[in-house]
Amino acid sequence: MQIKKIFLFLVLVLSLNGICFGATYYMATDGSDTTGDGSSGNEWLTLQHSMALMSGGDTLIIRDGVYT
Numbered sequence: 001m002q003i004k005k006i007f008l009f010l011v012l013v014l015s016l017n018g019i020c021f022g023a024t025y026y027m028a029t030d031g032s033d034t035t036g037d038g039s040s041g042n043e044w045l046t047l048q049h050s051m052a053l054m055s056g057g058d059t060l061i062i063r064d065g066v067y068t
Helices: 002-020 049-054
Strands: 024-027 060-062
Touching: 002 060, 049 060
Parallel strands: 024 060
Antiparallel strands: none
8 A cells, every 4th residue: 555655646746747847938039049048138039949949838938029
């Protein structure tokens, strides 16, 4: 019975892992896909580049502007 409780605890901890560690990235019209790291103040430029570098659970904040 003790092993079953430990197993259930490990499953719970591992399932919460992705939720707890999602990153937040930024995209802006004056950002850069070559030098930007996606942080606030060093945003990415394009949605395609942003999506290629993101993982499940991450958040992308798209700043105001006209994107083409």
